[in-house]
Amino acid sequence: MPSKGYVEISVESCKGCNFCVIHCPTECLALNTSDTNSYGLHYAYLTDEEKCIACQNCAVICPDAAITVYKKAKKKAA
Amino acid sequence: MKDGYKLIYKRPKTLLSTRMHYCPGCFHSTIHKFLMEVIEELEIQDKTIGVCPVGCSVFAYDYLDIDMQEAAHGRAAAVATGIKRILPDRIVFSYQGDGDLAAIGTAETLHACNRGENFTFIFINNGIYGMTGGQMAPTTLEGQKTTTCPYGRETADSGMPMKMAEIISQFEKVAYVERVSCDTPANARKAKRAIKKAIEFQMQGLGTTFIEVASNCPSGWKCTPEESLKWLEEQVFPYFPLGVFKEPAKRRQ
Numbered sequence: 038m039p040s041k042g043y044v045e046i047s048v049e050s051c052k053g054c055n056f057c058v059i060h061c062p063t064e065c066l067a068l069n070t071s072d073t074n075s076y077g078l079h080y081a082y083l084t085d086e087e088k089c090i091a092c093q094n095c096a097v098i099c100p101d102a103a104i105t106v107y108k109k110a111k112k113k114a115a
Numbered sequence: 116m117k118d119g120y121k122l123i124y125k126r127p128k129t130l131l132s133t134r135m136h137y138c139p140g141c142f143h144s145t146i147h148k149f150l151m152e153v154i155e156e157l158e159i160q161d162k163t164i165g166v167c168p169v170g171c172s173v174f175a176y177d178y179l180d181i182d183m184q185e186a187a188h189g190r191a192a193a194v195a196t197g198i199k200r201i202l203p204d205r206i207v208f209s210y211q212g213d214g215d216l217a218a219i220g221t222a223e224t225l226h227a228c229n230r231g232e233n234f235t236f237i238f239i240n241n242g243i244y245g246m247t248g249g250q251m252a253p254t255t256l257e258g259q260k261t262t263t264c265p266y267g268r269e270t271a272d273s274g275m276p277m278k279m280a281e282i283i284s285q286f287e288k289v290a291y292v293e294r295v296s297c298d299t300p301a302n303a304r305k306a307k308r309a310i311k312k313a314i315e316f317q318m319q320g321l322g323t324t325f326i327e328v329a330s331n332c333p334s335g336w337k338c339t340p341e342e343s344l345k346w347l348e349e350q351v352f353p354y355f356p357l358g359v360f361k362e363p364a365k366r367r368q
Contacts, residue, residue, distance in 0.1 A: 099145075
């Protein structure tokens, strides 16, 4: 099934507060605990693009405005 | 961007790309973001003037792409009064914490509200002095441990936490008072709506508008960002209830 949307998370802006992970309704975000950004902080990433519903919850709650949300465009009637 | 997708949410252009110095999970940065989104949506970037306080948000002028003025500790309301009186066509807001607005600057704040100065207060209430290492503030909850009350705040000595939104809503010339938070996406969306409403009421010249944000301070409260959300819900909201305390009467069409 094609995804309804996807998010892009800026690795350098993310501070790893985990708010987006706990507020994601479809649980498709996670904190990368094996890698850090240049500030030494774990960052969030999209685990499963197919689950993303582009609800913007993560982007709204993100304190550092690190998340950009894209939604699948509706097809124009032929 | 991938093919067949459209952009629906991005960082506002009015928020500079500088990395903010706030701790992970701090609501200061969330409120900065909402404020800048509102300014972008209302297209008032070139005529907005913000007044910075002393506190964690003292460097807000590094992040917000608008005109900013730094004020002495607690005097942001007085400085904003001056700016708004000289330049009444500008949108003026003061951005203050609880150590600034509710402790050292109480007199300036209350008198500015009593005069009904036509600017917007953004009041970040996190219950402690976050910048200086988590000392007790007037808004610290009863029994809450801080570095200057390690056994918990005793109300016999230091009184009860001050409910600024309730106090300010008593003034007749104040147009709009609301307490919001950003602990869940729903509350965060309400916070943004409240900020937008306050700025719009200011543009209509209705009087002082006051937004209190029940905020967190993971570093000062000595907990993780997630635990700070739990503390907010269990301890802060029962004492500092969210909601609208005063709003202008709707005009008949």
